[in-house]
Amino acid sequence: MAHIRSRKHNKPIQLLALLAASVPAAGMAQTTTTLPTVTVKEAAEVPYKADKSANDKIVAPLVDTPKTIQIIKKEVLEEQGAVTLMEALRNTPGITMQMGENGNTSAGDTFQLRGSSLQQSTFVDGIRDLGAVTRDTFNLEQIEIIKGAAGAETGRGAATGQLNLVTKQAHLGDESSVSGTLGTGSRKRATIDLNKQLSDTSALRVNGLVQDSGVDGRDHVENTGQGLALSYATGLNSPTRLYLYSQHIRQKNVPDGGIPSIGFEGFYNANATIRAGAKVDRENYYGSVNDREKINADMFTAKIEHDLGQGTTVRNITRVGKNSMDRVLTGINAINGTTAPALIGDPSTWTISRSRQRVDQDNTIIANQTSMNTEFAAGGMQHSFAAGVELMRESQTSRAFSTTGLTTPAANLYNPNPLDAMPMPYATGAEDHGSTSTLGLYAFDNAKINDQWSINGGLRLDRYKTRTREFTAGGVFNDLKDSDTLASWSIGGVYKPAANGSVYASYATSQTPPGSNNFVLEAAANNQNNAALDPQETSTVEVGTKWELLNKRLNVAAAVFRSVNDKQTSIDPVTNTSQQFGKTQVQGIELSAVGQITNFWQISAALAKTSTKQIDQFSGAGGATITDGVRWSPDLTLTLWTSYQLDKLTLGFGTRYVSEQKRVVNGANPAASNVPNIPSYWVADAMVGYQFSDKVSVRLNVYNLFDKEYLSVLNNGGSRLALGAPRSAAVTANFKF
Template sequence: MSRRKPSLHKPASLRMRSQPANATFGGVALGLTAAMLVPLAAQAQSGESVMPAIKVEGKKIDPNPNAEVGVPYKAKTSGDVRHTRPLAETPQVITVITRDALDDSGQTQMTSILDSVPGITLGTGENGNAFGDRYIIRGQEARSDVFVDGLRDPGMTTRESFAIEQLEISKGPNSSFAGRGTAGGAINAITKQATLDYDFTRINTGFGSDDYMRITVDSNRVVTDDIAVRVNALWGEEDVPDRSPANRSRKGLALSGLYEISRDLSVTLDYYGLRAKDKPDLGSYMVGAGTRSRPAANTPVYTQAQDFIKSDVDTLTARVKWDIAPDTHLTSSTRYGETSNGYVTTGAVYRGTAVASDGSTYTPVQLDNHQGWQEVKYFAHQTNLRHDTVLAGMKHELIGSVEYTDHKVDKGNYSLGYTGATNCTLRNATTGATSGGYCIYDPSGNTVNGLNTLMGRTITKGAQTNAWHIRTLAASVMDTVDLTDRWTAFGGLRLDHFRWSLDVLNSGTNNGSYKYSDTLVNAHGGLTYKLTPKGIVYASVASAADINGGEADAGTNSGYGGVIISNGSVAGAKPEKSLNYELGTKWNLLDDKLLATAAVFETTKRDVMEGNGYATVGSFNSGKNRVKGVEFNVVGNVTDDLTASVGGVWMKSKVLESATATNVGRPLSNFADKSAFAQLKYRFVPDFSAGSTVRYESARCAGQPDTAAGYVLATGECSWLVPAYHVVDFFGSYRVNKNMDIRVNVLNAFNKDFYLAAYRSGSYVYKGDARAVRVTLSYEL
């Protein structure tokens, strides 16, 4: 490893720190103790030149500029430059998952990582009415509220973590930072960037059960004093644990090039590419009803040979950082991206009547289809100008931002043919007519032979059905001001003016062109009081707004965020508005090595645009709901040997108003009242550490997003209940030598059956991964 001389404008985690003991440079502890320094001074007075022994303790250098030095699970600052204060002083709950925490957990898929975050549940993504991974934050739809380095990532793809430095989840309405949407919060991935500070190459090679293989490379090279490049690469294959022939494939490349034009001006160019292809396993299906409903046990893998979920992602990003003056700084980001997403998957549904060969009838488990494709092109530019000044004797950190985005989505379906012979005869309960079908079990309940090739599909990409387009011009201003030595205020205001259009093509009576424009105004305010130098209490209020037709993948499906049409044109719906009140406290403890956060919150969403089943025409601005709860988090080093990340959320949701009277008083769908997570790591000896993660989610009802859970009216029970679960993982790592580490992860160590989400009809239920064992060798050149 080579290192250039330290620079004062480099990240604090990489600079020499002036400390009397245990000084660090680049993450290496020098270990000078007071006992060493006293004889050293005496020897200096006597003219002796004998030096005491210096203990050097090697530690992995962390290239993350937002890291807390020497605390692997704790971030000190946000990667979003608009958060001008450390996380411990920011009046909002922001959960940060560092690279070290990600590595120790053994999780690589974004769905698994975010499912561990208290307050986040998963929805049925690719196979419901949404493409890509789908997240729900504090009960509110967030599938379009994913950002990369502060810019919205609208591709709605299968997402990976190999190029992520840290992952930030802002809780609560966030439109003053993020723009439209963000009613429950936002997810911001901070990516790995080239650095001029030192060279390194890290190679991780993983293997394990279920034919798991994963290789990643992270290499940074200082080409000249002014130019650095960083390469991150990924190749991975695995069978879904205990669910073969279902499998996953990932190939990725992230390139970052930094050119430091001067000490005050630098330019970074990035490329990110991902090729993700799965043969998906939809897990199970619902049986029973109400609180007696449950995912069917021991369901065979009914994935068909032709099934796939595929995401291709290509993005280019240019960043400029310019220190115009000591107190004035400009950051600018420009991105162009294209993604291509498609899926053909098989669900199972437990309903209807089938006729056996002897004429008897039985209730079959039938196979059905979920499919679609979309192609996304987007352009985004954001410029932030920060100016620190003193006005009226008070310190101000002023930030002005402008942002422009142009986002286009073309959407269509696949044409499916079948070469496989039907294996059951289905009877229509109303008409009595019969037709051939595909069933998982025979009349005796035995799994049919050749289940995975039963349908024999032929797949052809069909014509485009929707062309969705939105252009947005936004401006915002924010200020953080120290009112006194103890009181600090934050305020932000953002305006988003958008032009929206949708062309519906080749879809029968729904053909048409729809367009409209509007301006959204959102604000965010916070007040903190410093109880001690290390502890604050805060109060904040923030708003969010979403628009009619804001979900690009939903078209005219009003039940999933698609546009509501009235009298042949876009309905005159007002924007949905969310307002969040939060009271909290944050404490930087144990010499800033442990951050404890606790908050109570209440979010009310009004003027909700409710869907009318799957119909184009829905009810607009007729709904209102509320989520309130308590959240706590503790992250950092409890002792020199014990590292922890622990959090929990207790929430309640309630529909306050609805066009459907029976919805009032019910909880939201896809909403877990309680969720918790703990990741603990203990260093037994300098070279060996071991730990465990535990995650818990309470039961939740399936249903449409942002609306009441479906109920069986006769019993007052939810129609499809996803049961509560808790899952335990174990991990351990051993440093073989200064260049090599080995880590073992045992995921779902007790091989527990658990389920993540259910489709609103119960026709499939996502099954969590069974036990998996993974071994990772890390080598640093």
């Protein structure tokens, strides 16, 4: 058994103490300041636009928060007909989608922001969300994206940002609706949202989903599922409020292993005849009718909050969640024919090898957060302060399968047969058990010096313990452990040249320890998850400005940033040993505009221009291979969605652009490396909606309006890809009652 001792480093404990000390002790005399009388008028809610985050740790309004935060509200999702998280995130620039490697297709939501994965930096109502789930939007109020190192908000990870999914909660007043969608690709979907006021202080809300859909442009692939979300609230409009809510997802899908990349731009094969081969039919399915993906996800949450008065609220949140995935997938590998010259001239006889894989995995989480938000005057400044403690245990169990001794037949390259008899991977008896236990302490303060100047800062300390146990079929196991204390912090200064605008500069950090993503520690010296390694350290510097224009109906923002992720494993060319001096650097500019241009014209637009590179990344014997680029990191991404209301008619249009995404970044010759990159592409969508009455409306969405064929995702080897959906359409009817 290997045991890795705890490493201790100097941490900025003084900052946490300073933040905590700024809260006046109970019973101590405080200076009373008489403020002028202010008349407050409730502003009408502006579609698309949010003024404040639902995250209690973001203690200032968005316009005065010194970091890039984008909020995608439910109105945008509804107009676009975006039903998955992956579809919703097309509204933010800089995020790209991923595929698996070595014949695997990644399960669930797989995306990357500014050169780093976001899968394990996804949160639901402020608590980390786990597991390979394709997340649906049926129970979402809004999606919040914090960009840049976000360790102060989240703890471990979040090197370049985090996602927070805000769920729908019960509220006072009766408000209910149902919707049904029919579309191309055999798309069928129905949702229900019922909110019922039970008393003067309590309410119940039920959100439901049923879906049975194919996929446009793909044969045999299916997405079938049901969702149920329950929310009960009592004590509403009173000092003490209790929320009990849960979410339950069941998915039975036919997964998609993609299509071969033969015939696409840049495709390479050692045999010239195959290299000149034609593209396969985009609808070809190379899997088996017995492929499956079964996902069960359950989450239970209890939240109680109490107002102490004078702007102080305390709350406690407890969550228990579990999700399981059982997945059998047929992957495609190499094109055959290079060893059979007699067949090379006849493409109808070419075949492609296949592999059969199975994933059986359980994820569980138990979390408890106790926090406080308060406002007070101290030190000549007005403070908005938040502090809390978080206890959490996350675990993952993965069971191993094999097809050793079984024959997986190849598929005809241009005419695959999904009815081919395929072997079922069998359990080997080996299992991996990984877990991380965390005790986190955090504090945030927005200190307003005067009407023009404020300081915004936060600090989080995490004591974590990660353990990986690998059981073999014979019962022998490896036991790896890691523990440490992490400190992540942020600080920013804000200047307001006018009441409706701000100029800011900020600095933020984050730390990602070994095994952070899947609790799997490794013993190999050059593996980033080696338990003996120090955590990776990320820092982000950002300078920007935010403005509320057009009578505060439109938010516009601009920011220049640089993030550096340090302490990545690299090979020292002199000693030929693995060291932690590799870096990834991302820098660029991001622009956005969200809200209303007129009372009838809404817009959500954003652009990110970035430069991403790796520094001192050596691999191979003596550091012979140099990697200077970052895969799947486009230089330019742009997204736009706008709608205009003409009496009962609403017209919408959207477009997104993604520049070239490199796959070959290690100095290899791109001309001899399968498909070397994902070419740039534009895609446009459109929407027409009609409001028959206050209760009834209908909407037509047309996706990929100009039927553009574009490569959406590519595997790491460049031999397998997925195309973006062809022109498709869906009609949705909405009924309120």
